[in-house]
Amino acid sequence: MFDTVFTTIGSTTQHLKVYNPYDQKVLISSVKLAKAETSNFRLNVNGVSSNEVKNLEIAPFDSLYIFVEVTIDPNGQNLPLVVKDSIEFVTNSNPQDVDLVAWGQDFKLVKGKIPKNTIWTNEKPYLVYTDAYVDSISSLTIQAGTKVYFHKEAGLHVEGRVVAKGTVENPIIFHGDRLETVYSNVPDQWDGISLYPGSKNNEFSNVEIKNANIGLLIGNVGEENSADVTLNNVKIQNMAYAGIFAMESGIKATNCLITNCGYYAVALLVSGNYEFNHSTIANYWPQYGFKTRTTPAVYIANVLNVAKDKKDYVGDIAKADFSNCIITGNVLDNNELYLKVNPDKIFNYKFERCVIQLDKTDVFKTSAQHYLNCFKIRPDSIFVDPYKKFNFELDSLSRAKDTANRTISKLYPTDLKGRDRFLDNGPDIGALERQEKKSK
Template sequence: MHTSLKYLIFIGFLIQLFASCEKEDFNTSVNAKLVFSEDTILFDTVFTTIGSSTKRFTVKNPYAKNLKINSIYLAGGDDSPYRLNIDGYAGNRLENVELKEKDSLYIFVEITVDPNNSDLPLVVNDSIVFSFNNTQQDINLIAWGQDVNLINGEIVGTETWINNKPYLIYNSMLVDTNSVLTIEPGVILYFHKNSRLYVAGTIISSGTYESPIVFQGDRLENDYEDIPGQWDGIWLMAGSKDNVFNFCEIKNAIIGIQVDTLASISKPTLLLSNTRIENMTSTGIYAQGSTIEAYNNLITNCGQFAVALTIGGTYEFYHCTIGNYWGYSTRTTPSLLLNNYYYYNEGLNVEIRPISKALFANCIIYGNKETEILIDRYDNISVLDFKFDHSLIKVDDNFSTSNPDNFENIIVYEDPKFKDPYNGDFELDTMSVAKDKGADKYGLMFPLDLNHESRISDSHPDLGAFERKENQ
């Protein structure tokens, strides 16, 4: 028994010794190299005081032996604006990291850029250093920082926003009642996720052809360039009046512009001109009992309606292109809706409100559905006064266009031959049936198209927002 016990103790010692040797059998070669999934971590524009999105990369040990990494750290140390999470450890330095054979670890990186009171973007560089086997490897960190005017859930009075540096709207904002927000040409407004521009007073957003005003989400990576639903949109609230959007780009929201009930007939809710509204999860223009005058606008690629004119109102659209080629999901609604009623009290009661005028002149309404117009009238005696004059519309045979009070000189169902609508180009091709089909009187009212080209330099104006120029 005594001999057996000694033997067992000896065997146990050997097992422990071999296990200990195996544990310490690290790859100590100075030629060993870690394998990174990225050699540079690049952050597109990061706004000051607002943290970035999180970037992730992997660090792999490609060898059949374990590697001991003496330290992983930010070269910039505690003063670095970057932050690390190393395989679950939140900190900018971690020591004695054992990376098993053929195994990987995950590192997550974020950055917050401090304001620098500069109108110009700045580059923020750092690196993550891996020190092991008396050698070092590193990964570059590069971020473009942009100082911004931060609007964080604020109520704004009468003021003017100038084009010095972008405005970042965080947690929404409100233009107060009886206040006027004036936005000068070239201003860019970035909206964080779930943020909205509420207007109880008036907004005058008047850009120029050379310096349009841009409303968009705050994700500036290339992958987000045309992704809808990144912010909530613009809401002109009930009582808001005299709002102007001229030479603006409104893109990648849920609703482009929601226009609520007008304050009075003498105070139109919205003048919309020379503006592009693109890539909306829901609707480009959603009006409820409003007064809108619109010309030279491109309204495209919306998950539901491009233009929904509901619960009555007065509307005039001249030389507008409404082209809906939404491709992110199945669209079940037409591009254009006209409606003059709504139900309330859990559907027990109905309120009828007249559309006293809905004119579409020298316009194009087209898309990838069989019928792109819905006239939703409560009954045959309720007022829904609409007219398509010198316009190209897409409706099928079940949609009657025989009433001359509603349809004058229209082109039905013919492809307008946009250049590349699935990639956002709604200019007319040289073979377009919409060329020279517009009424001269409307062309004279709006002699320059959305590209600032003349409409009156040839025989007749083209339909839609763009005048075809040959050899272009």
């Protein structure tokens, strides 16, 4: 059984083993695909690439491997199609067979520069095979329900503007192009989305960005123009490096869930204007064979050194405000927030009614003007199951439950999933509202 694959592109390789359970050798007269050369499938039988192999000997109690690949031709329709065949075995005139089943999805291929003022619709998924570019005089509009898949090392690069507005029921998906279940939570399958300096008025609403290197790379250092983006109901998950990596840019983010990144969930650097409301930033990096994370979930600095022999980049962070947000994770020293300050430059920041994982909370008193009614939490004390099921709904005993600043919550009365924040005892801190019956 093969998971959904893109037409003309091919699939992962599946395999099966053929056993001889007897104490004497067995001669298999033939192994072949039933549809022979007209089949969409391809065989490699014991190291021989052919759709039919004859006279195979298997030694007593031994076995051999058969590897199977599939390529599906486009059908010109919007719905997935199913392709079937079988591997036929003949041993001592006795027939046996193994069924092969694969689903394919037709798609629209994207390579290189996107035409001016393009609209991507939800009729078919898009496959970005190398890179997609939106130049400085162009815009890309993406309709609700659109799925955009990226091949290895591909990305979306924006100098102009991108407007991706999904709905709670029909979100916009940005994923890698490996659709097999085994790849569903593997990072670094594609590069990510880059908003270059001068890229203005970008909007992402009800969008899921998953399994890339950097989810959103915004701006750059040493450029005259900044980039900016508005994020509403956005999930950014499983990034090899960072969820959001912003330099000299502007962000307004609401109801965002940013989780499981190899270095930083959110990094805000050098200068800019940043605002996060009712967002959950939870970096439970599960390693995936990569090294253990030692960097904080949130890193904010008005200074950046790119190389030992180069001059530091410094700038003014006019605003870095977090309201009704969760900042937590599984870093070893329990500090998931780190601020790096150049005292010669502006560094305005504020955390209001936030739940923050810190080893020490002296700053809540010594810098009370920057931490308004914030709470310290311990790791693993806030979500249902952040490790195995990646479930970032609030636990029933979570410190974030019913404790949000109500005035701020009234500005954003529904959560990431469209649920009312005011149906129980009070709005919750973070992007996801745990709805329970009101206490009498």
